[in-house]
Amino acid sequence: MSAIPSNSDPRLEAAAASDDSIQRVHAGLLHTKPEPEPGGYALAPLLLLGLMSGLILGCCIFFVQNRGAFDPLVYNGHLNTKPGEGPVVLPPEQIIAKGKSLYAQTCIQCHMADGKGVPGKYPPLAGSDIVNGSEDRVIRILLHGLKDPITLNGATFTTSEKMPPFGPGMPGGLYNYSDAKISYVLSYVRSDFGNKSALVEESKVTEVHKQVAARTTSWTMSELPASP
Numbered sequence: 001m002s003a004i005p006s007n008s009d010p011r012l013e014a015a016a017a018s019d020d021s022i023q024r025v026h027a028g029l030l031h032t033k034p035e036p037e038p039g040g041y042a043l044a045p046l047l048l049l050g051l052m053s054g055l056i057l058g059c060c061i062f063f064v065q066n067r068g069a070f071d072p073l074v075y076n077g078h079l080n081t082k083p084g085e086g087p088v089v090l091p092p093e094q095i096i097a098k099g100k101s102l103y104a105q106t107c108i109q110c111h112m113a114d115g116k117g118v119p120g121k122y123p124p125l126a127g128s129d130i131v132n133g134s135e136d137r138v139i140r141i142l143l144h145g146l147k148d149p150i151t152l153n154g155a156t157f158t159t160s161e162k163m164p165p166f167g168p169g170m171p172g173g174l175y176n177y178s179d180a181k182i183s184y185v186l187s188y189v190r191s192d193f194g195n196k197s198a199l200v201e202e203s204k205v206t207e208v209h210k211q212v213a214a215r216t217t218s219w220t221m222s223e224l225p226a227s228p
C-alpha cells in the first residue's frame with residue numbers, strides 16, 4: 001500500500017493549493033453567465049425550433065401532394081409544355097415504350113406476353129380486328145371494360161370473364177388510367193404481336209372520353225360503334 005500518497009506528501013499540498021485557485025477562477029467565470037432558471041426556456045431557440053419544424057412540415061406536405069405516386073409515367077407539365085400549347089406529343093418510340101411497360105403491369109396477366117390470350121377465356125389482341133379496327137370502339141372498351149359474348153375476327157367469342165375498365169370514375173374500377181396512359185397502351189398493342197395499326201393519340205382518347213364521360217357500366221358489343 002505504499003503507493004498511496006500520505007497527507008504529508010508535498011505534491012498533494014501543492015495540488016490542493018492550485019485546486020483552490022482554480023476554484024476561485026471558476027467561481028469568477030460562473031458569475032459572468034447566469035444560470036437559466038430551473039425549468040425555464042430561452043425564447044430564441046424555441047422560436048427557431050418552431051420555425052424549423054414548420055419548414056419541415058411544409059416540405060413534407062408539398063412532397064406528399066406532388067409525389068405523383070412515384071409513377072414514372074406521371075405527366076410533367078413543366079417539362080413539355082410551351083405557353084399557349086397543349087402537351088407536346090411524345091416521339092412514337094417513347095409512346096410504345098410506355099405502353100409496353102403498362103401492358104406488362106396489367107394486360108399481360110390475361111392477354112399473355114405474346115398477345116394471344118387464353119382460348120375460350122381471354123381473347124387475343126394479336127391480329128384482333130377490334131384492336132386494329134376503329135379507335136372509337138377500342139378506346140371505349142379500354143375506358144369502361146367489356147362484357148358478354150363478343151364478335152372477334154368474324155367469330156363469336158364467349159367467355160364468362162370480363163374485360164375490366166381502365167378509365168377513371170367506374171364503380172369498382174381499379175386502374176384509373178389517364179387518357180395519356182390509355183393512348184400509350186393502345187398504341188403499343190396496335191404495333192406489337194404482328195399488329196401494324198396507327199398509334200392512338202392522347203387527344204383522340206380525350207375526345208372519345210368526353211363523349212362517354214357519364215357512363216358507369218361496361219360495354220356490350222352491340223352498344224359499340226362498328227369498325228369502319
Ligand code: HEC
Nearest residue numbers: 106107110123124125128130131146147148150161162163
Ligand atoms: C382480368 C383480365 C383482363 C385484363 C387485365 C385485361 N383484359 Fe382485355 N379482355 C379481357 C376479357 C375477358 C375480354 C373479353 C370480354 C368479353 O368477351 O366480353 C377482353 C377484351 C379485350 C379487347 C377486345 C377483344 C380483343 O381481343 O381485341 C381488347 C382490345 C382488350 N381486352 C385490351 C386490353 C388491354 C389493352 C388491357 C390492358 C390495359 C387489357 N385488355 C387487360 C380480360 C382482360
